[in-house]
């Protein structure tokens with residue numbers, strides 16, 4: 001992923017649904033995303049928190065042109081809210097690189113889950 005030119009990296013980041021976004025509330029998230037976001041408590045936000053996340057997600061996308069991405073399984077609601085606010089202030093290049101690193105963490109944990117699960121037909 002790190003070798004992709006910008007269009008590739010932006011495309012990868014744009015594949016990810018917003019945190020606590022409409023997909024989570026409409027039930028159109030993938031099982032993996034739903035579980036990851038729920039585990040971080042993103043499905044149990046107060047109305048004030050939900051409004052703040054929605055506003056910051058839109059601000060982030062408006063500023064960078066791709067969504068805020070974080071590996072929700074590696075963190076929690078409080079830290080996600082803080083990082084979303086803080087990372088809005090970063091430079092675009094820095095956020096593209098950080099987003100790709102977060103995607104790598106998400107992929108690594110998903111693959112570990114597949115390999116370590118006792119699913120009959122793993123791959």
Ligand SMILES: NC(=O)N[C@H]1NC(=O)NC1=O
Pocket residue numbers: 016017018019032033034036037067068069070071072073106
């Ligand atoms: N926007 C975003 O980070 N979404 C992803 N993060 C995660 O851990 N699961 C997702 O759906």
